[in-house]
Amino acid sequence: MTKAIAVDGLVKSFAKTLALDHLDLAVGAGEVHGYLGPNGAGKTTTLRILLGLLHKDDGGASVLGLDPWRDVAALHRRLAFVPGDVSLWPNLTGGEVIDLLGALRGGLDRSRRASLIERFQLDPTKKCRAYSKGNRQKVALVAAFASDVELYLLDEPTSGLDPLMMSVFQDVVREAHVAGRTVLLSSHILSEVEALCDHLTIIRAGRTADSGPLEELRHLTRTTVVVETAEPTEGLAKLPGVHDASINSTRAELSVDDDELNHVLEHLVTLDVRALTTSPPTLEELFLRHYKDAAVDEPQARPEETA
Amino acid sequence: MNALAGTRRMVRLALRRDRFVLTFWVLSLTVFLATTTHMSVTGLPTPRDVVTETQFMAANPGMRLMSLSAGASVGAYAMSRSYLTLAILAAVMSALAVVRHTRQSEERGRDEFLRAGVVGPSASLAAAVTVALGANLVLAPLLSLAMIANGQPVAGSFAAGAAIAAVGVAFTGVAAVASQLSSTARGANGLAMAALAVAFVVSGVGNMLGGVDKSGVVAFSAWPTWLSPIGWGFEMRPFGGDRWWLLALSGAFAAVLVAAAGSYAARRDLGRGVLPVQTGRAQASRGLLRPIGLAWRLQRSTFLAWLVGLLGFGLIFGSVTDSVTTAEGSMREWYLKMGGTSDMLDAFITSFVEMAGMMVAIYAVQVLLRMREEEVRGRLEPVLAGAVTRPRWVMGYIVTVALGAVVLLVAFAAGLALTAGLVMGDTTGLLRDVTGAALAQLPAVLVVAAAVVAVFALLPRRATTVSWLLLAAFVLLSPVFGLSLGLPQWVLDLSPFAYQKAPAQAIGVVSIGVLLAIAVALVAAGLATFRRRDLVTG
Numbered sequence: 001m002t003k004a005i006a007v008d009g010l011v012k013s014f015a016k017t018l019a020l021d022h023l024d025l026a027v028g029a030g031e032v033h034g035y036l037g038p039n040g041a042g043k044t045t046t047l048r049i050l051l052g053l054l055h056k057d058d059g060g061a062s063v064l065g066l067d068p069w070r071d072v073a074a075l076h077r078r079l080a081f082v083p084g085d086v087s088l089w090p091n092l093t094g095g096e097v098i099d100l101l102g103a104l105r106g107g108l109d110r111s112r113r114a115s116l117i118e119r120f121q122l123d124p125t126k127k128c129r130a131y132s133k134g135n136r137q138k139v140a141l142v143a144a145f146a147s148d149v150e151l152y153l154l155d156e157p158t159s160g161l162d163p164l165m166m167s168v169f170q171d172v173v174r175e176a177h178v179a180g181r182t183v184l185l186s187s188h189i190l191s192e193v194e195a196l197c198d199h200l201t202i203i204r205a206g207r208t209a210d211s212g213p214l215e216e217l218r219h220l221t222r223t224t225v226v227v228e229t230a231e232p233t234e235g236l237a238k239l240p241g242v243h244d245a246s247i248n249s250t251r252a253e254l255s256v257d258d259d260e261l262n263h264v265l266e267h268l269v270t271l272d273v274r275a276l277t278t279s280p281p282t283l284e285e286l287f288l289r290h291y292k293d294a295a296v297d298e299p300q301a302r303p304e305e306t307a
Numbered sequence: 308m309n310a311l312a313g314t315r316r317m318v319r320l321a322l323r324r325d326r327f328v329l330t331f332w333v334l335s336l337t338v339f340l341a342t343t344t345h346m347s348v349t350g351l352p353t354p355r356d357v358v359t360e361t362q363f364m365a366a367n368p369g370m371r372l373m374s375l376s377a378g379a380s381v382g383a384y385a386m387s388r389s390y391l392t393l394a395i396l397a398a399v400m401s402a403l404a405v406v407r408h409t410r411q412s413e414e415r416g417r418d419e420f421l422r423a424g425v426v427g428p429s430a431s432l433a434a435a436v437t438v439a440l441g442a443n444l445v446l447a448p449l450l451s452l453a454m455i456a457n458g459q460p461v462a463g464s465f466a467a468g469a470a471i472a473a474v475g476v477a478f479t480g481v482a483a484v485a486s487q488l489s490s491t492a493r494g495a496n497g498l499a500m501a502a503l504a505v506a507f508v509v510s511g512v513g514n515m516l517g518g519v520d521k522s523g524v525v526a527f528s529a530w531p532t533w534l535s536p537i538g539w540g541f542e543m544r545p546f547g548g549d550r551w552w553l554l555a556l557s558g559a560f561a562a563v564l565v566a567a568a569g570s571y572a573a574r575r576d577l578g579r580g581v582l583p584v585q586t587g588r589a590q591a592s593r594g595l596l597r598p599i600g601l602a603w604r605l606q607r608s609t610f611l612a613w614l615v616g617l618l619g620f621g622l623i624f625g626s627v628t629d630s631v632t633t634a635e636g637s638m639r640e641w642y643l644k645m646g647g648t649s650d651m652l653d654a655f656i657t658s659f660v661e662m663a664g665m666m667v668a669i670y671a672v673q674v675l676l677r678m679r680e681e682e683v684r685g686r687l688e689p690v691l692a693g694a695v696t697r698p699r700w701v702m703g704y705i706v707t708v709a710l711g712a713v714v715l716l717v718a719f720a721a722g723l724a725l726t727a728g729l730v731m732g733d734t735t736g737l738l739r740d741v742t743g744a745a746l747a748q749l750p751a752v753l754v755v756a757a758a759v760v761a762v763f764a765l766l767p768r769r770a771t772t773v774s775w776l777l778l779a780a781f782v783l784l785s786p787v788f789g790l791s792l793g794l795p796q797w798v799l800d801l802s803p804f805a806y807q808k809a810p811a812q813a814i815g816v817v818s819i820g821v822l823l824a825i826a827v828a829l830v831a832a833g834l835a836t837f838r839r840r841d842l843v844t845g
Contacts, residue, residue, distance in 0.1 A: 051692050053842045073694045081692035087685040089605065090493070092587075092595075099591030100601060104693030125586040129414075129491060140689070153692075 095124030317434035377547025397475035480564030490580030510538035621722025664748030
């Protein structure tokens with residue numbers, strides 16, 4: 001599969017802080033790619049470099065096969081961007097801003113514009129100074145998705161939207177996916193990433209912590225098992241691959257490393273199982289595990305910051 | 308009273324937020340009056356000088372637009388020169404303060420926070436009015452001291468300070484109402500400034516329609532002056548009658564307006580105003596859809612304000628040309644030296660052409676610094692995320708500013724030639740000469756503009772400060788202001804405004820070429836640098 005975004009060993013530092021520390025990011029054409037990380041991890045810096053707004057210090061970055069710094073005009077005709085904190089011109093109306101941003105990118109589809117305004121329930125005649133945060137975000141979303149481009153770069157695009165509008169947003173992204181477009185979705189809302197994305201990159205302190213198809217990433221983690229048995233379950237906690245066991249005579253709740261799951265199940269059968277539920281790891285567990293680890297090994301990993 | 312609960316705390320909050328802003332305003336106005344009074348004292352050494360200059364001020368309708376002479380004294384003359392400027396500034400100070408603590412806080416969502424505490428619906432208005440009135444109460448005696456320190460009579464000096472501060476008090480009331488009428492801070496400020504413009508025009512027209520008494524040094528006004536808070540200050544006649552009772556008029560005016568605003572504030576919903584929220588077009592016009600269209604749209608109202616200002620500047624000073632040509636004494640010497648000519652009319656027009664050139668440079672700096680504001684506010688990002696190169700975006704601003712500067716200079720020249728032609732004859736000849744002379748200022752304006760572009764590219768974080776300092780230095784070194792500084796010629800020549808003295812002298816072609824070359828080089832350097840630098844939002 002060809003790469004829509006190929007970032008390789010990207011480094012960017014501001015005066016005293018190292019924002020990106022050899023970051024890798026690969027987004028295949030047609031993927032809906034989630035980009036996760038806590039505040040200050042370097043997500044927005046990455047997107048700004050991909051847009052040619054910031055200069056990279058080192059490493060490689062190409063978007064749709066082009067150099068984001070050199071080929072600005074050619075590249076930006078083929079992509080659309082939605083910032084997280086949408087700042088608009090207070091004396092222009094929402095409709096005017098949509099047309100302006102569309103025109104600056106090389107035009108937009110009038111009928112898509114009309115239908116998106118309708119779906120997002122936006123009043124395009126209001127001046128931008130009168131819009132709430134959510135409405136400013138809708139303006140940016142309509143402007144982006146009314147253009148038929150190959151790549152959508154979305155930086156926390158739903159942080160001000162209500163649940164109803166979030167579901168409209170998800171429909172719009174799915175339609176773009178079906179049409180073969182590529183989406184890079186930087187987000188904090190894990191349920192949204194889980195619902196939309198087929199691929200995922202987790203960034204921590206400017207470095208790629210994990211990356212790959214969502215299903216694969218799940219398999220590298222633990223499954224939650226809740227079991228009720230006839231026999232007492234005390235021995236379970238000592239089995240290899242069992243973590244966080246909470247045991248109450250014939251009832252147990254544990255997380256199990258996926259590669260030890262068979263052994264644990266074999267053992268459970270001997271205890272005469274009455275009820276059993278297993279659930280795959282949620283994204284939240286995946287995410288939190290990366291950051292809990294990070295908190296522990298941070299001092300060793302980032303000596304340059306202590307200086 | 309429930310509606311006013313929490314007012315005391317809100318006053319303290321407002322004072323805390325404004326401790327530098329209002330201090331700066333009050334001190335600036337005081338220093339301004341001290342300086343202009345000092346200039347009047349030294350500029351009029353003999354009683355004869357006082358009488359000649361006062362007669363000119365009192366008898367000329369163009370001068371009466373801005374002053375109402377109270378008699379032949381240095382104090383009264385200093386008031387004729389400074390009262391209007393100070394009154395307008397006091398009004399602006401008060402109006403901005405009131406709107407800042409009422410509608411602006413409300414619009415930005417801060418009032419929502421505060422009102423969730425024990426704070427009544429009228430408390431922020433009451434606090435804002437209290438702080439603005441307090442600023443004027445401090446301002447009045449400081450202004451008086453500025454005049455007393457320059458040896459002026461004590462009673463007249465106190466009347467002068469009170470007359471100016473009373474305008475501030477009146478506009479505290481106007482802004483209180485404006486902040487309730489509009490639901491946006493911008494709208495409220497706009498309404499207050501529009502009211503100020505009306506007050507200025509009404510009192511100016513009243514003064515012009517008046518005349519001068521038999522002594523030739525005391526001007527009197529016609530009835531429209533009495534309709535304007537600025538007019539009440541004129542009529543107070545500091546140093547020539549000291550009619551203190553007029554303060555009651557300003558006070559009552561403000562009290563009625565504040566009471567009306569307060570009663571509406573106590574009843575209305577948060578965020579509501581009397582006037583409906585303005586909506587606009589649902590679709591952009593074709594003109595907006597390019598970087599240059601956006602640049603024009605963002606500066607349109609700024610440009611129109613400058614257009615009115617420069618046209619008015621030309622009209623007013625064109626109308627006084629006939630009385631200037633007969634001026635005698637130090638004033639005449641200064642003009643002739645500045646223009647380097649023996650023709651008083653040419654020298655006078657040259658000085659105003661120079662000033663117009665510098666005003667247009669202020670417009671250019673103001674508009675070009677919007678580029679930095681767009682960058683800081685994060686609005687440049689979505690534009691550059693489109694298929695727009697950085698040079699194309701910058702050129703949108705440069706081209707609109709250059710065209711805007713041409714239109715402003717021509718408007719000024721047309722205004723000046725029109726009224727000068729009415730009083731002196733030969734409108735066509737004046738129109739040709741003054742337009743040429745005004746356009747000869749364009750290269751200097753373009754050098755300033757190009758310097759701002761270069762500074763914006765090179766020193767983004769310091770762009771605003773450095774640009775204004777650079778312009779201030781150029782203005783200070785220009786012939787109009789630099790002549791009396793006693794600096795060596797090569798220092799004065801650093802200002803791009805040093806090179807054209809038309810119509811007093813022929814237009815210098817070489818300097819036009821050199822200045823344009825410098826402008827092109829600065830823009831090229833700026834564009835090359837801006838292409839390479841990161842966007843800096845902090």
